[in-house]
Amino acid sequence: MMTNEREYSSDLEGTSFSNEQSDLVWDHEDVLDLDDFTVQEIETVIALAEQMREVLDRRIARAPALRGFTVINLFFEPSTRTRASFELAGKVLGADVISVSADNSSVVKGESLIDTVKTLSAMRADAIVMRHSMSGAPYLASTYTDAAIINAGDGSHAHPTQALLDIYTLKQRLGSLRGKKIVMVGDISHSRVARSGIWGFSAMGAEVVLCGPPTLLPAGLNDNVHVSRKSSNLPSVQVETDIDVALDNADVVMALRLQKERQQGGLLPSLREYSKLYQVTQERLSRAKQSHVLMHPGPKNEGIEIAGNVASGSNSTIEEQVTNGVAVRMALLYLLAGKGQVGAN
């Protein structure tokens, strides 16, 4: 047989090639964090997201691959974009999507997380998208249900779908993340976006730099040296408390929201001082590469961690991130459904 010849069989529909049944690599029943994702799995999500983006950009944005599947958004914390994004992702793919927020649910009457998850599971939810203020809550939930659990943010621990949409957005802008310097600036210690980002960006070969005031850097990272995997559990990152040094020659700058709701401990002298020392401004960005990409996971406090003109400038990908977020979540729902978990009920 010649090398450029190949055969495919029509065992199903005459369109499936026998030697490339599926080029997708995926082995997850839940999406809890990126720490257990292989590079191939991340690339699978991104490749699928590109196809989903094509669907999303159509005049009639609809492809009913998930019809009959039920996705329940269970949000114990406020959210605009993540929640709307999952709702849209499910609906574009034809799933039934219901959103439950804790403040008008039986949680107010004292129902436990486990009972709430069991209840939704008994209603034949195929996937539960969960946001909770306690780190690890989705892991607990996943042990009490057959539904796929997708972590939409747990405490200060993880926000895997955000990291995936950031990787997708960066691949669109930069082609590859290998060797790129990605600087995350701000409230690292409370940031689940930063933690999932560290896993994802490192896996894709980027050099991750964290920058913030020492009180907002997690213990074990803020000693200005490369931290070994052993002491921190996270991949090696570089830590820099001086923003001007951190931004030097950066390919990507990601401003993180100063989480005012998690600042009761007196970690900052004042917001004014914080913004003076750490706000991402046009002037500071002049140290980064001219073609740098500016990101923010949102919601942003303009005038605190990011200057308004920077957020809406030409290097900013903030709105692309939002659109790409829908595509990435479509890809994840599709993969979980195909795994036979969604719809198993």
Place this chain on the structure above:
Amino acid sequence: MNSGMAVVLDNVAVDRTVRRLAHEIVEFHNGVSDVVLVGIQKGGALLTKQLIREISNIEDTPVKWGTLDITLHRDDLGLTGLPSAPSGSELPDIDNRIVVLVDDVLFTGRSVRAALDAINYLGRPKAVRLAVLVDRGHRELPIRADIVGKNIPTAMGDEIQISELDQRIDSVLLRRGENQ
């Protein structure tokens, strides 16, 4: 090559059949000015390119064409293990035009159903026709082809294999199923 494999169409026969299909498409539609050929990924997409080459030999008007990915419109997600990756659709405007769906093998009809569903979300054609290289029978849905290259009687367990060479369909083979 495996034993029990019979050549149904060799490369010369494939070329002849494609040429006839091209003529029939042109004749059926009185030219191609209104027609959009839409190849179902991926065998149909290969066949579409072959058809375009043939049509360009007989018609002055270039024929409009595109490819259609039906992965997200299939009805077997979660039933057959890991889904396949969509390869994307690229279509010209199909509103008020005649879409000729092109596929390599017509079998259960489920691909065509999915393609009709996908078309439905992409525009409103004046009409949709179906042209296939091979019809092997065993329909599970009320669907038939308007233009057929070759009818091949098969058993349910048989397998039609299409061999691809240099981005085109080279030959069609039939492998008999086990229980015969």
